[in-house]
Amino acid sequence: MLRFLDAGESHGPALTAIVEGLPAGFAVSEEKIHEELRRRQKGYGRGGRMAIEEDRVEILSGLAKGITTGAPVTLLLRNRDYENWKNLTEEDTAVQVPRPGHGDLTGEFKYATGNLRNSIERSSARETAIRTAVGALCRQILEELGMTVRSKVHSLYGLFDGEADLFDETVYGKIEESPMRVLSREEEFKTLVDSAKREGDTLGGWIRASLRGCPRGVGSFMAYDRRLDAQLAFAAMSIQGIKEVAVGNPFHRLTGAQYHDGIRMEEGKLKRLSNHAGGIEGGISNGEDIELWAYMKPIPSVKIKLPSVNLSTGENTDSRYERSDVTAVVPGSIVLENVLAFEILKAVLLTFSPDNKKELEAALNYRNTRQGDFR
Numbered sequence: 001m002l003r004f005l006d007a008g009e010s011h012g013p014a015l016t017a018i019v020e021g022l023p024a025g026f027a028v029s030e031e032k033i034h035e036e037l038r039r040r041q042k043g044y045g046r047g048g049r050m051a052i053e054e055d056r057v058e059i060l061s062g063l064a065k066g067i068t069t070g071a072p073v074t075l076l077l078r079n080r081d082y083e084n085w086k087n088l089t090e091e092d093t094a095v096q097v098p099r100p101g102h103g104d105l106t107g108e109f110k111y112a113t114g115n116l117r118n119s120i121e122r123s124s125a126r127e128t129a130i131r132t133a134v135g136a137l138c139r140q141i142l143e144e145l146g147m148t149v150r151s152k153v154h155s156l157y158g159l160f161d162g163e164a165d166l167f168d169e170t171v172y173g174k175i176e177e178s179p180m181r182v183l184s185r186e187e188e189f190k191t192l193v194d195s196a197k198r199e200g201d202t203l204g205g206w207i208r209a210s211l212r213g214c215p216r217g218v219g220s221f222m223a224y225d226r227r228l229d230a231q232l233a234f235a236a237m238s239i240q241g242i243k244e245v246a247v248g249n250p251f252h253r254l255t256g257a258q259y260h261d262g263i264r265m266e267e268g269k270l271k272r273l274s275n276h277a278g279g280i281e282g283g284i285s286n287g288e289d290i291e292l293w294a295y296m297k298p299i300p301s302v303k304i305k306l307p308s309v310n311l312s313t314g315e316n317t318d319s320r321y322e323r324s325d326v327t328a329v330v331p332g333s334i335v336l337e338n339v340l341a342f343e344i345l346k347a348v349l350l351t352f353s354p355d356n357k358k359e360l361e362a363a364l365n366y367r368n369t370r371q372g373d374f375r
């Protein structure tokens, strides 16, 4: 089974991951991982940290001349900001007043270290840098098999819901190359972020990710935990700040007769007439694009003072501000793409159990040519 474990603190020396269960025989490159890491660092509304970092990984194991061998792959991503933190004392960085909405207070309930900094270090979405690197590795394998992942920010602060799409060319590439219809609403996006920043406030929004080319029959209804939609929902919800997840469009107002995607045989091939199901029925992929939506809540570090408590004195006080993004929906969408890439590859490998590229290609060819077992 494809799996990984990652480690590392936000301001520690490095983030690391060990990815185990990749099939042998796939060419993967550090440069393609760097492309995803660069995309994740961009986006209007990012704070000061991204000006410090220039995320890059080193692959320390699992490849022979750039080809996977089936051995565990180790990724190392260094934090540049560590240089600014390594000589700080515990007093310099100590935090006693929790931010509502972040993991400060809940982490202290659980780990009781007496310093909220320890919660902050590991709950931070800095971790999404290494998760993106893991996904970017998987994404290269998916692309080799004809599967592509894309995403876009659909709305910010509840605006543009269901009516228009936002598109940041610097992040998503050229509009003509995008497989999805897009409208450039970049100016409105920037105006909203600027005004939130001026007010000392933050914003959330909806993100949409799509996977094209998923083979039919990935996932299963035979057991609840093998359902593909359930696995994708778990993965999306595990991203810091994601609070709602949907498969298929969450803004539907359709009846059953309008919603369910008609089935037709055309030139000997099964076709679907629409894709409201978002590519998954009965926990199994149906060959249509997989559509995953996720809502990211507003960033918890707001400059506007919120009610909080000084945990060392027990006194009611105002929340303290910590350097932060105003919104992270753009990087969040890149994280979602790469998290989706990992999760889909995991489900594909679980379905076909290949140990190498040839076995996987043969299984996919067989699955993609079947039109049901009736003919």
Ligand SMILES: Cc1cc2nc3c(=O)[nH]c(=O)nc-3n(C[C@H](O)[C@H](O)[C@H](O)COP(=O)(O)O)c2cc1C
Pocket (backbone or CB within 6 Å): 047, 101, 102, 103, 123, 124, 125, 128, 239, 240, 241, 242, 297, 299, 300, 301, 323, 324, 325, 326, 328, 331, 332, 335
């Ligand atoms: C890419 C990305 C960047 C984020 N940047 C910040 C930030 O700068 N400041 C902050 O307070 N939260 C930020 N968050 C959100 C918090 O990490 C998240 O709200 C927090 O860990 C609590 O987890 P929860 O919201 O899932 O409950 C970011 C999330 C992502 C995905």
Ligand SMILES: C=C(O[C@@H]1CC(C(=O)O)=C[C@@H](OP(=O)(O)O)[C@H]1O)C(=O)O
Pocket (backbone or CB within 6 Å): 010, 047, 048, 049, 050, 081, 123, 124, 125, 126, 128, 129, 240, 322, 323, 324, 325, 331
């Ligand atoms: C470091 C990243 O995001 C961070 C996520 C984050 C948080 O609290 O989640 C807080 C900020 O970190 P810092 O306190 O160092 O400014 C963000 O910059 C990143 O995306 O690489």
